[in-house]
Amino acid sequence: MALREAHLEREAQTRRATKQRRLLSLGGVLAAVIAVVALAVGISSGGVSATAASGSRLSGAAFSARLFSGIPQHGTVLGRPHAPVRLVEFADLQCPYCDEYAVQALPTLVRDYVRTGEASLRFENLSFIGPDSVAAGRVAAATARQDRLWNFVDLMYLNQGEENTGYVTASYLRQLLDAVPGLNVAAALSASQSPSADAALTQANAYAAGVGVAATPSFLIGRTGGRLQQLQPSTLTPAPFVQAIDALLKRAP
Amino acid sequence: MTDTGLRRVCGGLCVAGVGIAGYLTYVHYAGLQPICGVSHGCETVQTSRYASLLGVPVALLGLISYIVIFVSLRLRGDGALLAGYALVLIALAFSLYLTYREVFTIHAICSWCVSSAIVFALLASVETLRLRQIGRADPATSHATA
Numbered sequence: 001m002a003l004r005e006a007h008l009e010r011e012a013q014t015r016r017a018t019k020q021r022r023l024l025s026l027g028g029v030l031a032a033v034i035a036v037v038a039l040a041v042g043i044s045s046g047g048v049s050a051t052a053a054s055g056s057r058l059s060g061a062a063f064s065a066r067l068f069s070g071i072p073q074h075g076t077v078l079g080r081p082h083a084p085v086r087l088v089e090f091a092d093l094q095c096p097y098c099d100e101y102a103v104q105a106l107p108t109l110v111r112d113y114v115r116t117g118e119a120s121l122r123f124e125n126l127s128f129i130g131p132d133s134v135a136a137g138r139v140a141a142a143t144a145r146q147d148r149l150w151n152f153v154d155l156m157y158l159n160q161g162e163e164n165t166g167y168v169t170a171s172y173l174r175q176l177l178d179a180v181p182g183l184n185v186a187a188a189l190s191a192s193q194s195p196s197a198d199a200a201l202t203q204a205n206a207y208a209a210g211v212g213v214a215a216t217p218s219f220l221i222g223r224t225g226g227r228l229q230q231l232q233p234s235t236l237t238p239a240p241f242v243q244a245i246d247a248l249l250k251r252a253p
Numbered sequence: 254m255t256d257t258g259l260r261r262v263c264g265g266l267c268v269a270g271v272g273i274a275g276y277l278t279y280v281h282y283a284g285l286q287p288i289c290g291v292s293h294g295c296e297t298v299q300t301s302r303y304a305s306l307l308g309v310p311v312a313l314l315g316l317i318s319y320i321v322i323f324v325s326l327r328l329r330g331d332g333a334l335l336a337g338y339a340l341v342l343i344a345l346a347f348s349l350y351l352t353y354r355e356v357f358t359i360h361a362i363c364s365w366c367v368s369s370a371i372v373f374a375l376l377a378s379v380e381t382l383r384l385r386q387i388g389r390a391d392p393a394t395s396h397a398t399a
Contacts, residue, residue, distance in 0.1 A: 025331060026384070029339045037346040044306055044350070096305075163303075215299075232283075 060158035061179040064151060067110055069181070073147040078110070079120035085113070085248045087241070088122045088220040088228060090204075090213045093136040093156045094129040094163050098217040101236040102157035108238035109245070119245055120224070123153055124204040126216055130164035134201070139173050141200035142191035143183065151180040223248055259383045260326045263376060267326070270319035270372045277312035277365050287365060294361030303354045311351065315369055318344045322376065334387065338380045345373040 074081060087109070091098035113119035127137035136156055143152040155176045161167030173192075177185045191197060211220065211228075217236070221244050222228035233240035254262075280287045281299065289295035298304065304311055318340055325337030348370035355362050 022331070025335050029335050029342075033339050033342040033346065036343050037350070040306060040343075040347050041350050044303055044354075234282075 058155070058159060058175050058179055061155065064154045064158060065179070065181050067107055067154065068150050071110070071115055071150075073150055075144045075147065076124065076149055077120055077122045078150045079114040080117045081120060082224060083114070083117055083120040084224055085119040085245050086122065086222060086224050086228070087119060087231070087245070088124060090124045090126050090208050090216055090218040090220075091153075092126050092129045092133050092216045093140065093153065094133045094160065095216045096160070096163075097236060099157045099160045101217050102154060104236055105233075105238045105241055106154070109241055112242070113245055118249060121150075123149060124207055125153075125201060126204055126208055126213075127201055128205075128216075132161075132164055132166065132168040135168045136173070137201050138197040139177070139188065139192040141197040142188040142194075143177070143180065144200065145191055145196075146183055146188060148180050148183045148188075151183070152176060155179055221245070221248065223251065254382075256383055256386060259379055259386070262379050263326050263383075264323060266372050266376050266379070267319045267323040270369060270376075271316060271323070273365055273369045273372065274312050274315035274319055277369075278310060278316050281310045281312055287363075289364060294355070295363040295365060298355055298361050298363035298366060303351055311347075315344065315348075331387075334380075334383065338384060341373060341376045341380050345370070345377045348373050 068078070071079060072081075089098075089101070091101075109119070109121070114121060123140075125137045125140050127133035140149055140152055140156070143149045159172075159176065161172075174185070174189075177183060177188055208214070208218075212230075213220075219231040219233065219241075220228040221231040231241070231244050233244075277287060277299070281304075287295040287299060299312075306314060322337050322340055322344075325333045325340070348366070351366060352370050355366065
């Protein structure tokens, strides 16, 4: 009898211990879940570094000025107009992948192909993400009228904020424009409010629709004077662009 | 329903999830525009800052999550069940956060992403049922203690 009671007591103890272990495990799981989710959300929403968009000082002004210094600009085109290869980029100024391209690939392409006169780049501004894209797009169109679009666009990417948070304010734009070498800021601000700025955005959208571009960044590439073809880079690093440009340069005109 | 039955339901949900996340991963790397139906927001969401985490597309993270959850269903023991459950809860919480961003920040809805969030919610419900069933079972007979 006593043996049976001892056995039952042992079973009850085992049950209690198992239940306690499970509760502890579940508690551990929930704590781990909260920690991982908090980290992921923190990374996702806080990925913006300290730039003009977050109220800090402007990033990359000197780098950007050096990058484009001495390279001819004509409206939305960077480089020699008759360079053998031309690359057209369709981008939204708020698009983070366009930012990735601008940061990772563009400096190499400008240094190795545009500056040497082998390629020209054209920027088509698709402002579809939200009001901040339109506000920035209008100013970009205004800078194109002074042949300074590439400086402004680059500064915009180097100081990109969180999408549709209203970071494209008048003071943010002013800060960027002030850093564009040789730009008449007052004239640019005035032009950004003119119907021609809207017309430029409409025209870019129409061009994109005409060539079947629906996502950003998208690219067209070809020999100058010839037909442009869609380029779908495997990464937004210089490699796929370098490969495509080199292949076109090797082809006879 | 038995634990085997619940695991089958989870398995089916994982297959659906792999289909959704796999498609979004494919269109991301192929540079294509996702078919979006009536919502028309997939492209906007897919090109947003929130479409990647530390440079990894969230669609790929979702795909990996579904595969790992599926694998956890094939394994026995408390550890596998708890690990699967933890991953489902993480994925669900992050999906809800992304849906919040779609509605309040990006102002566009990606129907594929919402579908994936629903699949994670269903997975969380079924996995909770599994945990409750195993919790009620006698520790001596429960497979989870094996």
